[in-house]
Amino acid sequence: MSAVVDERVSDEIEALEAILMDDVVIKRVGDVPDIIETVVHPSTGDDTDQQFVCVTLEVKLTPEYPDTSPDVVLRNPRGLDDALLATIHSQIRNKLNDCLGQPVVFELIELIRENLTERNLPSGQCVICLFGFTAGDVFIKTQCYHHFHSHCLATHLISGLRNYQEEYEILPNWQQMNVSPYQQSCPVCRTIVTCDVESLRKAPPPQESITAAPFCVTDELKVTIADLQHKMSALLAQQRAKGGVVSTGYTGPPPLTITTPADNQNNVVATNGPPAAKPEPAAPRQNGNASNSNSSPGSPNGKSGYRGPYRGFNRRGKPGRRGRGNAR
Ligand SMILES: [Zn+2]
Ligand SMILES: [Zn+2]
Missing domain, CATH: 1.20.5 (Single alpha-helices involved in coiled-coils or other helix-helix interfaces)
Structure with missing residues (x-):
């Protein structure tokens, strides 16, 4: 048995696991707790539909913790703008200083939760219209915790479906059969979402889009x-x-070559010869398989075969079958 875990730390971990259960992840190095990770939500009772913001708290314990401060990182903030994150960060620094010598993770969770509860409204912008969220706006939180004005998301999903249909219609039949059906996705992270477009589109447009000065x-x-x-x-x-x-600083071969229309034409001229000749050796082989050539005599492959050096072979190939049979 290697390192002995400080009793204050093992007690804290035990309490975290007992209270947060599946909501906390303890990463260990051997037997020693190393990183504590949990997603913090605002307190809204048990009503998760009313939680519009969240952030992942990651606490990396130092070997001397809690006599030295752990490294605290906030990851994947949702609905939180930079100003609020900066505020939370500075409060965390103060809290770490105040609590030196005693376990601090619960205090941190509580501190973050208070901030989120106070600001349980998305801050920042709707990425679709680039306007902010203000009082009176109707907005939606996707399963991935991204926020949009309901009106904007409806517009986005409707045009997404229209684009899909337009592209679908110009596909040849055989490709249409293999196309996966249209799925709504989050415009920020592309997570598949399921939204009722009809009810979303009834929402009013964002307030700021009405009051903003014209561009x-x-x-x-x-x-x-x-x-x-x-x-x-x-x-x-x-x-x-x-x-x-x-x-x-990349020194390998170019992964992408920029060509001009002139380059493309040259390529076409240069490569035209060999590919045209290629099908011809293939054509007689096909024709040699009796059933194939008989069932589709008018196929373009067959035709190109007649023009090439195997012309004589092909011509004789078909009627010759009968001829050969007669001769025997
Ligand atoms: Zn919007
Ligand atoms: Zn998303």
């Missing part, structure tokens, strides 16, 4: 655009020079 191209915006265009054209020139390699 116009200001002088400031023109400067930003010109600057961006300048940077992007330099980047494109750099990528072209490298043969389409995007990353810097």
Whole structure:
């Protein structure tokens, strides 16, 4: 038996596992607890439908914990903007200092939960319309904890379905049969979602989209655009020079080659010869299989066979069957 676990730590772990059960993950190195991980939600009783935000708390214990502070990381924040995360981080730092020498994980969970409960409304923007969430907005939380105005998500899903149908209709029949059916997906993380589009589309458009000043191209915006265009054209020139390699420092063969329409035409001319000749050796073999050639005499393969060097063979191949039979 190697390391002895501090009694304060083993007591804390035991309590965490007893209270949070499946909601806490303890990662151990050998027998020694190393990382404590749990997803923190706002307190809403047992009503998970009303939890609009969450964050994963990861506490990496130091060998001297709790006499030294653990490393605390907040991962996968959902519905939380950077300002709120910064606030929580600074509160966590204070809490760690205050609690030096005693187990702190429950305190951290409680601290985060209080913040989430207070701000149990998505902050940040709806990625579809880029407006924020304000009082009076109707919004939806997907299974993956991403938030959208219901109105925006309806629009997104309706146009997603329309795009799918348009692409489906231009496919040849044989490909249509193999296409997987349309599935709604989250515009942020592509998780498959199931939403009732009909009820979503009844929601009003986001408040800010009504009250916001109409868009116009200001002088400031023109400067930003010109600057961006300048940077992007330099980047494109750099990528072209490298043969389409995007990353810097890459020395292998170009994974992507930028071609011009002229290059493509040259390719077509250059490769036209050999592929045209290729089917011809194949054609007689097909025709040699009696049933094949007889059932589809008008097939394009058969026709191309007649034009090639095996012309004589093919011609004789079909009627010759009878001829050969007669001769015997
Ligand atoms: Zn929106
Ligand atoms: Zn998502």
